[in-house]
Each structure stands twice: as C-alpha cells, then as structure tokens.
Amino acid sequence: MDYKMFCFQCQETARNYGCTKAGVCGKQPETSNLMDLLIWVTKGLAQVATRQRSEGKRVLPEVNHIVTYNLFLTITNANFDDEKVIERIVLTIGAKETLRKELVSQHDLSEAALFANTSVAAYEELSKTVGVLSETNEDVRSLKELVTYGLKGVAAYSKHANNLVKENEELDAFIQRALSDLLEEKSVDELVALTLETGRWGVEGMALLDAANTTTYGNPEMTRVKLGVGKNPGILISGHDLRDLEMLLKQTEGSGVDVYTHSEMLPAHYYPAFKQYDHFYGNYGNAWWMQKKEFESFNGPILMTTNCIVPPSASYKERLFTTGATGFPGCKHIEGGIGEEKDFGQIIALAKTCPPPTQIEEGELVGGFAHNQVFALADQVIDAIKRGAIRKFVVMGGCDGRAKSREYYTEFAKALPKDTVILTAGCAKYKYIKLDLGDIGGIPRVLDAGQCNDSYSLALIALKLKEIFALEDINELPIAYNIAWYEQKAVIVLLALLSLGVKNIHLGPTLPAFLSPNVANVLVENFSIAPIGSVEDDVAALVG
Numbered sequence: 001m002d003y004k005m006f007c008f009q010c011q012e013t014a015r016n017y018g019c020t021k022a023g024v025c026g027k028q029p030e031t032s033n034l035m036d037l038l039i040w041v042t043k044g045l046a047q048v049a050t051r052q053r054s055e056g057k058r059v060l061p062e063v064n065h066i067v068t069y070n071l072f073l074t075i076t077n078a079n080f081d082d083e084k085v086i087e088r089i090v091l092t093i094g095a096k097e098t099l100r101k102e103l104v105s106q107h108d109l110s111e112a113a114l115f116a117n118t119s120v121a122a123y124e125e126l127s128k129t130v131g132v133l134s135e136t137n138e139d140v141r142s143l144k145e146l147v148t149y150g151l152k153g154v155a156a157y158s159k160h161a162n163n164l165v166k167e168n169e170e171l172d173a174f175i176q177r178a179l180s181d182l183l184e185e186k187s188v189d190e191l192v193a194l195t196l197e198t199g200r201w202g203v204e205g206m207a208l209l210d211a212a213n214t215t216t217y218g219n220p221e222m223t224r225v226k227l228g229v230g231k232n233p234g235i236l237i238s239g240h241d242l243r244d245l246e247m248l249l250k251q252t253e254g255s256g257v258d259v260y261t262h263s264e265m266l267p268a269h270y271y272p273a274f275k276q277y278d279h280f281y282g283n284y285g286n287a288w289w290m291q292k293k294e295f296e297s298f299n300g301p302i303l304m305t306t307n308c309i310v311p312p313s314a315s316y317k318e319r320l321f322t323t324g325a326t327g328f329p330g331c332k333h334i335e336g337g338i339g340e341e342k343d344f345g346q347i348i349a350l351a352k353t354c355p356p357p358t359q360i361e362e363g364e365l366v367g368g369f370a371h372n373q374v375f376a377l378a379d380q381v382i383d384a385i386k387r388g389a390i391r392k393f394v395v396m397g398g399c400d401g402r403a404k405s406r407e408y409y410t411e412f413a414k415a416l417p418k419d420t421v422i423l424t425a426g427c428a429k430y431k432y433i434k435l436d437l438g439d440i441g442g443i444p445r446v447l448d449a450g451q452c453n454d455s456y457s458l459a460l461i462a463l464k465l466k467e468i469f470a471l472e473d474i475n476e477l478p479i480a481y482n483i484a485w486y487e488q489k490a491v492i493v494l495l496a497l498l499s500l501g502v503k504n505i506h507l508g509p510t511l512p513a514f515l516s517p518n519v520a521n522v523l524v525e526n527f528s529i530a531p532i533g534s535v536e537d538d539v540a541a542l543v544g
C-alpha cells in the first residue's frame with residue numbers, strides 16, 4: 001500500500017480506518033512520518049535505559065524527561081512543527097548513544113537502540129519504514145499500538161507532574177521497559193498482559209499528578225466560574241499545564257490584563273491557590289474543537305500549554321503562542337524547562353495592545369467535584385443513595401470532538417432520569433455541563449472533577465463507595481460508564497478503569513480504529529466493552 005502516511009491514533013481518523021494522505025487533525029504526512037521516527041528512536045533510548053537498569057545503574061531524570069516529552073509531543077493536536085520533531089530525534093539519539101557507551105553488554109540490542117545517524121537527510125526515507133504498518137501481524141500491531149497510546153497518555157500526566165518537580169522513577173522505568181518490549185517479538189497473550197499492566201501504571205501516573213497538583217495548589221473545591229467577559233484586555237490560556245498558568249498569573253498581576261481559561265484549563269478555577277488572583281477572570285468558550293471561532297472573537301493573545309491545537313486561521317495566528325511540547329510553524333514559542341521560570345512578557349505586551357474579549361455567552365458554571373470535595377459531601381451523597389433520591393451515577397468522562405455523532409452525549413445527558421447524577425472529567429463535559437439539569441437535594445446533577453487526568457478522582461470516588469457499602473466487586477456499585485474518547489489520554493483512562501476491574505463500559509462515538517476485530521473481541525469478552533447505540537437503548541441498558 002503506497003500511503004503517504006499512516007496514523008490511526010485518534011477517534012477522528014479517516015473512515016475510522018486511518019489517515020493516509022494527511023491527518024484529519026491537520027498533521028501533514030512529513031510530520032506524521034517524522035513522529036513515527038521519533039517514537040522509534042525513543043523506543044531505542046528506552047531499551048538502552050532499561051538495559052542500564054538491569055546492570056544496576058541509575059538512569060538520570062534528564063533521560064526520563066526526554067522519553068516522556070517525546071511521547072507527549074506526538075499526542076494528537078500537540079505539535080505540528082517538523083523542525084521541533086527533528087530536533088528531538090537528534091537529541092534522543094545523542095542521549096541514547098551516551099548511555100549505550102556505558103553498557104557492559106550490548107548483546108541483542110535492537111536496530112532502534114543501535115541507530116546513531118544524526119544526518120537529517122536520512123530521516124525522510126527511514127521514517128517511512130518504522131511506523132505503524134511496519135508490524136505486519138494485525139493483532140500484534142493492534143496491541144502494540146494500544147500500549148503505545150496508553151504510554152503516551154500516562155507520559156502526559158507524568159510530564160505535568162515533572163513540571164511541578166515531582167517524579168516517580170518506578171513509573172518512568174515501567175514506561176521505558178514497556179517501550180523496549182514493543183521492539184521485541186511478543187505473543188498476543190504477552191501483549192494483552194502488558195496492556196493491563198499499562199493500565200495499572202496509568203493509575204500510578206494519575207495519582208502522581210493528583211498529588212503534585214493538590215500539594216502545590218490545594219484540593220479543588222466547589223466553585224462558580226464566570227462565563228462573561230470584563231472590560232480589560234485579556235490573555236486566554238488553554239491546555240492542561242497548571243504550572244504555566246501559575247507563572248502567567250504572577251507575571252500579569254497589576255498589569256491591567258485579565259487571564260481567562262479555555263477548554264481543559266477551566267478546572268484551574270477550582271484550585272484554592274488561584275483564587276487569590278483578582279484578574280483571573282473566568283472561562284471563555286467551550287471545548288478545543290471550537291477554538292477557531294472563539295480564538296478570533298477573544299481578540300487577545302492565546303497561550304497553548306499542551307495538546308488540543310487546531311491549525312490556526314490567519315486572523316489570529318499572530319496572537320497564538322505555544323510552550324512546552326506544543327508547537328506550530330509560524331507561531332511564537334515560549335521556551336522554559338522543568339523548574340525554570342518562563343518569560344511571558346511578549347504575550348503580556350501584546351495583550352495590552354488588544355481590545356477586550358468579545359462576549360459570546362454569560363452566566364456561570366459550577367464545578368470542583370474532585371475526590372476531596374466529594375468525600376466532604378459523602379454523608380449527603382450516601383443518604384441520598386439510601387433514600388433512593390440518587391438511583392445511579394453515570395460516568396461520562398473523556399473527550400469532546402467535532403463529529404456530529406457526538407451530539408449523542410448531549411441527548412443522552414438530557415434523557416437520563418432525574419434521579420441520576422453525571423460524574424465527569426475532561427472536555428467531554430462541554431456537551432452537557434451548560435444544560436440546566438438541576439440538582440438532587442442540593443447536589444448538582446453534573447459533578448465535574450476537572451481535567452481528563454482528574455478521572456483519577458472518579459476512580460477514587462468509586463473505590464470509596466465500594467468501601468462504604470462493603471462490596472466485593474466494584475461492578476456492584478450503582479455506577480454506569482458511558483465514555484467518549486478522542487485521543488491518547490482517554491486511552492490510558494480506559495486502560496486504568498479496566499485495570500481496576502470495571503466492566504460494561506460503553507465507548508464512543510466509535511470503537512478505536514486501532515483495535516483489530518480479534519483484539520476488540522478480547523475486550524468485549526473479558527470486560528463487556530460495548531459501542532454506543534441509540535440514546536434510548538443506552539439509557540435503558542445503563543440506567544434501566
């Protein structure tokens with residue numbers, strides 16, 4: 001097959017098969033192929049680092065950070081900049097060669113571990129030979145990609161924690177061992193086991209980030225977030241990285257510039273530490289896929305801290321800045337590594353020359369229902385369950401996206417009986433969090449735990465209820481799961497739930513294209529995963 005590229009890691013992949021000419025996300029073939037090469041050389045570095053550990057040597061955090069950064073950079077909608085990808089390839093090869101020279105034994109190292117060519121001219125052709133389709137066995141390919149995408153998701157969480165100077169060397173060692181394993185011949189059974197192990201470490205990754213965020217900024221608490229706009233110029237910050245937000249808020253104090261959140265940055269308003277900033281105004285807009293219209297009307301500069309970039313329109317491209325693992329050709333990039341203070345001065349200066357945001361809505365949202373806040377309401381929640389006021393919780397976490405089929409989630413939320421409560425995290429919430437669904441005895445019917453990584457809170461809430469009701473099986477709880485997915489962080493959330501033994505998850509709007517029929521059958525048979533159907537049928541099946 002003479003494809004220009006092949007990528008099927010996100011839900012919007014072409015024809016639910018694979019993007020072969022250009023990415024639906026906007027990724028060009030050259031970029032996609034270079035990212036395949038970056039993943040391949042990262043696996044090589046991971047294999048050498050894993051060999052180092054087996055020889056009793058410690059792998060330095062700097063090496064761990066290269067691996068997680070590379071995985072994060074290749075997540076859907078994070079980086080579109082070929083020069084940045086090439087820079088990472090060269091950096092990774094250099095780090096790998098330094099480690100390789102320290103090995104006592106180089107026996108049986110893979111081609112990826114031995115590859116040492118830093119000539120960019122060689123990359124274009126090589127990149128076409130090391131991608132997804134280089135594995136010819138469909139089921140093995142499916143499982144290897146499932147693990148790879150799970151590792152990308154957990155690496156994103158680890159990277160956020162690293163930015164707050166928090167580390168988990170055991171997690172890094174697992175990520176690298178798993179990447180190394182993917183270079184080897186593995187049976188389907190071995191890869192299924194590695195998939196579930198990835199899910200277990202996904203829980204560890206989410207726990208690491210949860211601890212990093214809450215020890216730094218406090219536990220999220222029930223909060224009302226403004227949706228309107230003020231009279232001052234504004235800066236819009238999108239993505240997930242709370243450390244970037246903290247630096248921006250400090251640098252804009254007293255400047256006459258307000259800061260607004262967008263999409264996955266909305267839950268930052270729930271943290272006590274950020275409430276001290278009077279110019280932290282509110283949330284502007286909706287999920288990531290609506291950004292072209294909303295970034296234009298915002299009028300001021302936009303800072304993208306993580307993935308979820310849509311290729312920008314000319315009307316605001318000059319106002320779009322990237323940082324961290326994000327990048328887009330022609331957009332200014334703010335440098336700064338772990339523990340370093342970034343300089344957002346040029347963003348602030350530009351904001352002062354811009355008109356205030358154009359108002360697109362008004363009112364407020366209520367959120368902040370991460371595990372600590374829900375535990376504080378435990379007596380009220382338990383009483384409501386025992387009285388029958390709450391019949392069931394429905395977990396509707398995950399991602400939003402452009403497909404019209406995702407309107408299903410809005411209609412599903414509307415159709416749920418009034419004695420049900422939605423537990424959510426991630427940008428999927430934008431499909432229903434602005435609906436007037438009311439409350440049950442003062443408990444809102446939509447409880448937003450936060451960002452996609454805050455799905456950890458949803459797991460902790462389920463485990464706490466299991467403990468309170470003294471149940472043997474988590475699936476005995478009055479909790480149903482109807483998860484929307486889009487990219488690789490949603491993949492690790494799914495694998496984490498599976499590792500906790502959760503069954504009967506409805507997944508949509510489509511099952512992943514990277515699941516071969518046989519692998520999909522394994523998930524169906526062992527975990528009762530099902531695709532979404534009609535709203536009426538799914539409400540009946542999940543709630544009754």
